[in-house]
Amino acid sequence: MFLRTSLISLSVSLGASVAFAEVPRVVTDMAPIQSLVAQVMGELGEPSALMPQGTSPHGYSLRPSEARALQSADVVFWTGPQIEPWLEEMIEKVAPDAVSVPLALAEGTLILETREGAHFEGHDHGEDDHDDHDDNHRDEGHDDHDDHDDHDDHDEHDDHEDDHAHDEAFDGHVWLDPMNGHAWLGVIAAELSALDPENAETYAQNATAAQAELEARVEAIAEQLTPISGLKFIVFHDAYQYFENRFGLTAEGALSLSDATSPSPARLREIQETIADYDVTCVFAEPQFNAGIVETVLDGTEANTTVIDPLGVGLEAGPGFYGALIDDMAKAFLSCQSE
Numbered sequence: 001m002f003l004r005t006s007l008i009s010l011s012v013s014l015g016a017s018v019a020f021a022e023v024p025r026v027v028t029d030m031a032p033i034q035s036l037v038a039q040v041m042g043e044l045g046e047p048s049a050l051m052p053q054g055t056s057p058h059g060y061s062l063r064p065s066e067a068r069a070l071q072s073a074d075v076v077f078w079t080g081p082q083i084e085p086w087l088e089e090m091i092e093k094v095a096p097d098a099v100s101v102p103l104a105l106a107e108g109t110l111i112l113e114t115r116e117g118a119h120f121e122g123h124d125h126g127e128d129d130h131d132d133h134d135d136n137h138r139d140e141g142h143d144d145h146d147d148h149d150d151h152d153d154h155d156e157h158d159d160h161e162d163d164h165a166h167d168e169a170f171d172g173h174v175w176l177d178p179m180n181g182h183a184w185l186g187v188i189a190a191e192l193s194a195l196d197p198e199n200a201e202t203y204a205q206n207a208t209a210a211q212a213e214l215e216a217r218v219e220a221i222a223e224q225l226t227p228i229s230g231l232k233f234i235v236f237h238d239a240y241q242y243f244e245n246r247f248g249l250t251a252e253g254a255l256s257l258s259d260a261t262s263p264s265p266a267r268l269r270e271i272q273e274t275i276a277d278y279d280v281t282c283v284f285a286e287p288q289f290n291a292g293i294v295e296t297v298l299d300g301t302e303a304n305t306t307v308i309d310p311l312g313v314g315l316e317a318g319p320g321f322y323g324a325l326i327d328d329m330a331k332a333f334l335s336c337q338s339e
């Protein structure tokens with residue numbers, strides 16, 4: 001009896017210290033992903049984010065201190081190579097032994113093709129595209145990113161392989177579909193559990209709780225946005241189709257392409273025509289980009305403008321961030337409608 005008791009307490013204390021020692025060092029790319037991972041880790045640890053909050057991931061390059069933070073990672077959760085080709089290269093170069101998890105390529109992620117043109121074609125709801133997106137789900141995991149083998153030298157010029165390996169032209173703004181966030185909570189828990197089996201149960205419980213909260217949020221937002229499904233709007237850069245698709249909204253066009261490059265004068269003229277021809281009532285500006293372009297486009301029209309922020313620049317980072325970001329997106333749509 002005594003023996004048994006002391007064995008149990010010995011294993012409990014060992015278990016606790018081993019579990020603490022083995023909580024992986026987690027690095028993420030930016031606040032939305034950091035928030036999802038923070039929810040799964042709970043009290044066990046705090047993931048870091050490489051980019052300063054609110055920074056556009058398009059064409060970012062890491063500062064030396066950020067590269068050092070990456071170097072210490074056991075696991076890197078990041079959005080994906082479509083929007084962050086530079087990060088894929090940095091992980092290979094700086095943290096080759098870390099587990100790299102590009103969430104856009106994870107099982108269960110809904111992906112949508114990149115839209116073309118200043119006025120989007122074929123969005124007249126004729127093809128009931130809200131229920132049949134299973135075809136686009138990723139189901140092969142992220143194994144197709146293991147095929148980079150020649151990164152063992154330190155030649156700076158090897159960084160410029162911008163269009164390598166990713167001819168899958170899908171829209172990289174995958175975090176703006178909250179149901180992708182929902183799927184990723186499960187992916188994150190599974191990856192952390194593989195690295196840290198001692199805490200598997202905690203990761204699973206935290207993920208399940210976070211998923212339930214997110215489901216309730218999605219349901220509430222769907223209800224709020226249903227009355228404005230006919231809103232005619234233009235977005236600043238084509239980042240929102242995941243959110244639109246989830247909640248039955250459809251942009252008439254974007255000032256800038258999904259890669260956030262500056263629009264040409266011809267494209268701006270096309271947008272102005274779209275506003276007139278399709279009775280657009282709302283043009284979204286973004287804190288990350290030049291508001292003057294939106295002013296130019298609005299000149300001489302009756303349309304409203306509201307700021308929408310796909311990166312949550314003013315929100316507090318941490319577990320609550322992701323839900324707040326999705327809520328703020330919904331609020332932006334509602335406020336552009338009612339003004």
Ligand SMILES: [Zn+2]
Pocket residue numbers: 058173237238239258259260
């Ligand atoms: Zn973007």
